[in-house]
Amino acid sequence: MSEAPAIEVRRVSKSFGHVAALRDASLRAPKATVTCLLGDNGAGKSTLIKLLSGVFPPDEGAVLVGGREVSFRSPRHALDSGVSTVFQDLATIPLMSIVRNFFLGREPTRGAGLRLVDWGRAETITRDALAEMGISLRDASQPVGTLSGGERQSLAIARALHFGASVLILDEPTSALGVREAANALRHVQRVRDQGLAVILITHNVAHAHAVGDNFVVLDRGAVVAEREREEVTSQELQELMAGGGAMEELLKPVP
Amino acid sequence: MTLLLRRPEVTPVAGAIAVWAFFAVIAGDTGFLTAQGTANYMEVAAQLGIITIAITLLMIAGEFDLSVGSMLGAAGVLMAYPVVELGWPLWAGIAFAFLGAAIVGAINGLLVIRTALPSFIVTLAALFILRGVTIAFTHDVTGGATQVGGVEQATAGSFWHSALAGELFGLPAAVYWWLALTLVATVLLAKTRFGNWIFGAGGDPDAAAKLGVPVARVKVILFVLTAMAATLVAAIGVLVNGAADVQQGQLKEFQAITAAVIGGTLLTGGYGTVVGAAFGALIFGMVSQGIFFTGADADWFQAFLGAMLLSAVLVNRYFRRHAQER
Numbered sequence: 001m002s003e004a005p006a007i008e009v010r011r012v013s014k015s016f017g018h019v020a021a022l023r024d025a026s027l028r029a030p031k032a033t034v035t036c037l038l039g040d041n042g043a044g045k046s047t048l049i050k051l052l053s054g055v056f057p058p059d060e061g062a063v064l065v066g067g068r069e070v071s072f073r074s075p076r077h078a079l080d081s082g083v084s085t086v087f088q089d090l091a092t093i094p095l096m097s098i099v100r101n102f103f104l105g106r107e108p109t110r111g112a113g114l115r116l117v118d119w120g121r122a123e124t125i126t127r128d129a130l131a132e133m134g135i136s137l138r139d140a141s142q143p144v145g146t147l148s149g150g151e152r153q154s155l156a157i158a159r160a161l162h163f164g165a166s167v168l169i170l171d172e173p174t175s176a177l178g179v180r181e182a183a184n185a186l187r188h189v190q191r192v193r194d195q196g197l198a199v200i201l202i203t204h205n206v207a208h209a210h211a212v213g214d215n216f217v218v219l220d221r222g223a224v225v226a227e228r229e230r231e232e233v234t235s236q237e238l239q240e241l242m243a244g245g246g247a248m249e250e251l252l253k254p255v256p
Numbered sequence: 257m258t259l260l261l262r263r264p265e266v267t268p269v270a271g272a273i274a275v276w277a278f279f280a281v282i283a284g285d286t287g288f289l290t291a292q293g294t295a296n297y298m299e300v301a302a303q304l305g306i307i308t309i310a311i312t313l314l315m316i317a318g319e320f321d322l323s324v325g326s327m328l329g330a331a332g333v334l335m336a337y338p339v340v341e342l343g344w345p346l347w348a349g350i351a352f353a354f355l356g357a358a359i360v361g362a363i364n365g366l367l368v369i370r371t372a373l374p375s376f377i378v379t380l381a382a383l384f385i386l387r388g389v390t391i392a393f394t395h396d397v398t399g400g401a402t403q404v405g406g407v408e409q410a411t412a413g414s415f416w417h418s419a420l421a422g423e424l425f426g427l428p429a430a431v432y433w434w435l436a437l438t439l440v441a442t443v444l445l446a447k448t449r450f451g452n453w454i455f456g457a458g459g460d461p462d463a464a465a466k467l468g469v470p471v472a473r474v475k476v477i478l479f480v481l482t483a484m485a486a487t488l489v490a491a492i493g494v495l496v497n498g499a500a501d502v503q504q505g506q507l508k509e510f511q512a513i514t515a516a517v518i519g520g521t522l523l524t525g526g527y528g529t530v531v532g533a534a535f536g537a538l539i540f541g542m543v544s545q546g547i548f549f550t551g552a553d554a555d556w557f558q559a560f561l562g563a564m565l566l567s568a569v570l571v572n573r574y575f576r577r578h579a580q581e582r
Contacts, residue, residue, distance in 0.1 A: 053466070076468030091466045093459035095526045104456045105468035107449040116447040 004067025005030045006198030007052065007083060007167045012061030014047050021047040022058070023222040029167065029198040029215075034189060036209040037202045038242050039219035045202050048219070049171055052200070053085035054078030065167070076105070084165035086156040088172045094145030098137065101144045102126045102159050129158040133188065150181030157188050161195075168192055169200045174208050186212050206242060210235040218242055264520035264528065267571050268535035271518065271564070275542050283549035291426055293549060298427055301541025302434035303489050304511055305534055308519070309434075309441045310485035311512040312533040314478045316445075318458035318525030319368060319375040321479060323360070323382035324486040324512060328505025330390040331357055331483075331490035336404040336500035337397065339411060346411045350491050357483035360386065365479030369472045383509065391502045408498035421495035430492050434534070437485075441530040450474070458525030514561065515540045518568040539564065 005028040014022040022044045029035040039045045051058050054072030062069050065081050072078045078085070092101050103122050109115040123140045130137055133154040144152060153173060160168050170189065174182040189212050193199050203209050209216065216233060218226040218241045226241045279288045287293045307324055314321055331353040339349035364382055368375045394402060411417045422429045445451040456464035457471045465471045486505065494500045519536030521528030543564065547557045 055466070074468070075466045076470075079468050085466070087463075087466060089463065091460075091463035093456060093463055093526065095459050095522075096455050100452055100455060104452060104464060107452050109449065114448075116443075117449055117452065119447075 003030070004064070006066060007200070008064040008067075009048070009051065009058075010062045010064065012048075012051060012058040012063070014051065014056075014059050020222050022051075024061075025219065025222065025224050026061075027200075027217055027224070029200050031166075031198050032193055032196045033214045034193050034199045034201055034212050035215045035217065036213035037200060037217050037219065038204065038206065038209055038238065040204060040242060042221075043219040044222040045219055046171070047222075049085060049087075049169055049200075049202060052078070052083060052167075052169055053087075054083070079105075079163065079165075082164060082166035083169070084160035084163065084167065085169040086153070086160055086171065086173065088175065090152050090156045092144045092152050092156060095143055097141045098130075098144055098147070098155065099123050099126045099140045102129070102155065102162075106163060125162065129162050130155065133158050134184075148181070149176050150178075150184060153177070153181075153185055154188065157192065161192065161197075165197060167198045167200070169202070171202045172204075173201070174203065174205060182208065204242070206235055206239045210238060264572070265532045265535065267568060268519045268532045268539065271568060272535045272538050272542070275539050275546070275564075279542060279546035279549065283546060283551075286549045286551065288546055288549040293545070295427055297538075297541040297545035298431050299541075300544055301538045302428065302430035303492065304508070304515055304540055305434040305537030306430070306437055306489050307482075307485050307508060307512045308515040308533045308537045309437050309530055310478070310482040311509075312516045312519065312521050312528050312530055313441060313445070313454055314475075314482050315513070315516055315521050315523070316458045316525060316528045317454045317475055317478050318461060319475055319478070320379060320513070321364065321482045322376065322379040322509045323364060323386055324482060325505040325508035325510075326383045326386035326390070327357060327360060327483050327486040328490045328493070328508055329500075329502055330360070330386045331487035332494045332500035332504050333390055333394055333404055333502065335487075335491055336407050336494050337394075340404055340406045341397070343410075346414045346416045350416060353487050353491065354484055357487040358480050361480035361483030362476060364483070365476030368479070369475060387502075394500075394502045402502045403499045405499040407494055407500065411495065416491075417495055420492045428496070430489075430496075433488065433492070434537075438530055438534045445530060450477075454478070455526060458527075460526070511540060514565050518565060520568075520572050536568075 008028045010026050011024050012022055013020065013024055025044065025048060027035070027037070027048070037045055037048065050056055051063060054075045054077050057071055063072065064070065065083060070081060093104070099119065099122050107117045108122055110118040126140050127137055135151055135154055144155070147155065173185050177185060186208060189199055189201060201209065201213065214230050216228045216238060217224055311321060311324065334356045335349040335353035338344040338352055339346055360382070364379055367378045371378070391402070394404065398404065420429055424432065445454065453464065453469045453474045456467070456469045457474045461471045490504065493504055515536035516528065516533050517523060518539055519529065519532035519534070521533060540561070543560055544557055547554050547560065
């Protein structure tokens with residue numbers, strides 16, 4: 001693998017007060033690959049995503065995009081560098097229309113003088129982008145609050161793709177979804193990877209991770225404790241790695 | 257029909273028609289329907305409406321400003337004092353007041369952002385501080401008076417006097433400012449990027465920030481615009497009355513929030529319209545003036561207004577829930 005990974009973090013640390021959320025953690029996410037970030041609650045997954053998406057900078061260590069070191073000043077800066085994050089809350093605003101949500105922060109304008117927003121074009125793009133995700137809209141001006149959780153997620157993914165992301169970070173994309181919607185979300189993950197993007201999938205659902213993941217990185221208490229490739233690990237082993245040696249194993253042991 | 261009912265302006269427009277019809281029947285023969293009666297309530301509506309526009313934008317962005325009434329009083333003195341006592345031209349006095357308002361608005365906004373305190377608290381403090389400073393300063397420089405008078409003599413015949421306190425087709429200048437600003441703010445919300453950011457900042461500030469919206473900047477700008485709207489109304493009031501009174505603008509903050517909410521703006525942010533707010537202010541104007549024409553005791557005004565506020569909120573909520581279910 002001579003080509004630089006689409007995104008990489010090198011030995012980052014981040015503390016909040018006396019709590020070390022990340023300690024010397026490293027992660028590489030190559031193009032056209034799904035890299036799964038696994039870990040229990042409090043393992044440091046959220047902190048790592050926030051570093052990658054420009055919410056705050058690391059205390060130590062570096063973030064590299066396409067092999068070049070960057071220091072994101074804001075979420076906007078990360079977006080402009082092609083790093084798009086679909087947060088667990090999906091960053092959609094229920095009372096705003098689908099179109100207004102899709103383009104929030106990146107509204108297309110037309111003309112030179114007043115530079116008014118071109119909502120007509122915005123609506124067409126939104127419809128097309130959502131149609132590709134298998135959602136046909138009756139009315140793009142309806143509030144996002146009327147969409148289901150799965151549909152909102154598709155909206156968030158479609159939005160990231162439309163704005164030319166080269167890295168897509170998905171934070172617990174399946175946790176709030178039903179079985180069918182979760183399967184659908186995982187299909188989107190594969191489709192995005194097949195388009196050549198580097199996907200970072202954060203989850204604590206090992207079955208979901210193993211279904212689509214190419215590489216697996218396990219975090220525990222702020223540190224990377226295991227890295228595996230798909231061929232060399234089973235779902236069961238991942239589960240054990242994640243549980244940090246035994247907690248689940250103990251439970252799963254057959255009662256004598 | 258559903259589409260129509262989903263428009264947030266429907267309730268305030270229907271409410272305005274109902275209130276107008278009510279007074280037309282009750283007080284139609286005692287002057288409510290005359291040109292003068294109409295001009296009266298339009299003037300009240302316009303002065304409140306100008307502030308309500310800014311308050312509505314701010315409320316959509318998820319913040320309050322309780323200091324607009326005090327700002328109005330402060331701006332009146334800021335403008336009148338240099339004009340009357342120091343012999344400044346009127347335009348310079350107005351510009352000075354707007355500068356002061358911009359500073360107050362920026363301080364309000366930055367305090368809210370930096371301290372992360374609710375704007376309700378920060379601007380409640382500003383309400384008292386501004387009013388206190390205005391009264392103390394005016395007492396000091398006038399030797400105990402509560403007014404800066406003599407504005408009429410100092411400004412009569414100037415361009416800005418007629419632009420702010422003149423009349424056109426029987427309606428006071430304030431009405432034209434109100435309508436023009438309603439149009440500008442409506443275009444701002446519907447057709448500009450900044451307008452979309454206002455909805456985002458109020459709907460979910462964290463989500464908006466993650467998508468790259470400069471939420472803090474949007475809010476600070478709106479605090480500044482709100483203080484400036486109060487200053488425009490102060491300038492109009494001072495020129496119409498010929499004096500700046502330290503008590504000017506009292507209760508305007510609550511009246512503006514009332515008008516915004518009657519107009520369909522959500523108290524919790526993220527939702528509202530400027531056209532609705534205009535009709536909210538119109539309802540306020542018609543009720544406050546209409547009471548006089550009915551011959552009933554004007555003391556009933558506030559009770560009437562409170563009942564209107566409550567019913568407007570309930571009706572708005574009913575329709576919004578209905579629209580969400582589709």
